[in-house]
Amino acid sequence: MYLASSSPRRRELLTQLGLPFALVLPQVEECRRADEPPEDYVERLARDKAWAGAAMASQPLPVLAGDTIVVLEGEVLEKPRHREHGLAMLRRLSGRNHRVMTAMALVWNDRCLSLRVETEVTFRVLSEADIDAYWATGEPADKAGGYGIQGLGGRFVSRINGSYSAVVGLPLVETEALLQQAGVLPD
Template identity: 60%
Template sequence: MASIILASASPRRSELLQQIGVTFSVQPADVDETPRPGEPPEHYVERLARDKALAVSGSSPGVLVLGSDTSVVLNGVILGKPANRDEAVETLLTLSGATHQVMTAVALAEDDRCQSRVVITEVTFRSLSRAEIEAYAASGEPMDKAGSYGIQGLGGIFVSKLRGSYSAVVGLPLLETAALLADAGHPVWESWPNSLESGT
């Protein structure tokens, strides 16, 4: 399989890629993540995913580069990573008892070519008590997460309903990522181990 670079420092994205048997190296991209005036959230996440993939691809000719970006969106407003504990609490109070969207884009670049997909998942929180929100914020888990929560961690107990892709909410939509790699001529299953062969 071709060399693959993940243009993200996210440990969650690395774990998801490892889950589907992809061998890769990590090279975080340094891009401006400021939303443009009037930019729809869906366009924003796709632009950032593409910018990240192309930024790393530009210095790595002939290598496949995966970029990704995730935003939590409530009523059309992007809820970013909290700047501090108080901001995390306020965000979680806003999400309590409400349905929000998690928009995750994945992009695959090779040289100056880039393909991308956007996945939108609806997530509903049950009503949260102030005490559990405070306890969750105190755990530190919300601090590096879009929307101030991690569905794969302690925050998983807040989710009453999910419609869409669980892996996209974690940070990387596996179905779409595998499809992009297959379209580029590198289906992930070709690198899976064969237990029958290794046992003979």
């Protein structure tokens, strides 16, 4: 099997399913289309990455890919473009609920199966000192929504309703079921 992802978090989580895999690193433009709902956007990106990964694969094996977005009041919070953008996102998340959507797609035998998992996350109120200190760690710079729940950003999360592993980047239960549905894993 192949994993079409540069995310070390996805690699770590996929290892928990006990499957050997190799990496392919497709380059897919992450650009939301006009009027594209966040739910459709994240699933389309996962599918695009899986198809692009399949085109790169040197062997005819299943290709798994994923994408994660943070959604606050219908707005997709992508990875921070720069420091001020990252700080602004963290200020907006402070003391509020937001949704984290992770989609996984599997290309195998010329077909693509996909799924989307949504989790509600609540942040405690953050001080300016919290936000500045967190940005200074470098952790939020490459994370959707400007934080990583599995790292230092986890201390800002006061509540989670849904899949923790989906917020990290690969919903374990649902991905295992997807792999079973495709016949990659036994039932």
